[in-house]
Amino acid sequence: MTNPSSNKKKTLLYNLIFIIFCGAIFLFLWKAPEETTAPLPHDSDHEKFFSMGKKEAEKYCTDCHNPEVVALPADHPPKYRCLFCHKKQ
Ligand code: HEC
Ligand code: HEC
Structure with a gap:
């Protein structure tokens, strides 16, 4: 016999695990490149971009x-933005 209320709890738990899992992947992908990637240089070619919007x-x-x-x-990664x-x- 199935117990509907315990099924609901299970679904909630699985959803929670799924969300945490996605969050971890997202953070990993987002953080990993950022920390080793060369910042925009401060020189005559690039100085003017610091005062502009990104786009x-x-x-x-x-x-x-x-x-x-x-x-x-x-081996440069995809380069839009x-x-x-x-x-x-
Ligand atoms: C007027 C030409 C010019 C423009 C426009 C330009 N760059 Fe550069 N960029 C260079 C040159 C030349 C170098 C290599 C020499 C150096 O390291 O400064 C370079 C180097 C770089 C580097 C490597 C820095 C490092 O530490 O090795 C990055 C990152 C970079 N540019 C990003 C950008 C981004 C992002 C933009 C657009 C917002 C941009 N550049 C626009 C000429 C340009
Ligand atoms: C997804 C993140 C990402 C985006 C978007 C991106 N880059 Fe890069 N870029 C990197 C990484 C990581 C490296 C180092 C990879 C390597 O050395 O092979 C790099 C290396 C470079 C270098 C050489 C830096 C050096 O130290 O020699 C330049 C110049 C550069 N990128 C310019 C640009 C420009 C211009 C754009 C936009 C047209 C751009 N990048 C978009 C991640 C990115």
């Missing part, structure tokens, strides 16, 4: 960071 500044990155001018490393990984500090 605004990112329009200019590929003017220089493209295979013809300053190529990114071959530069400033999510290369932080302004």
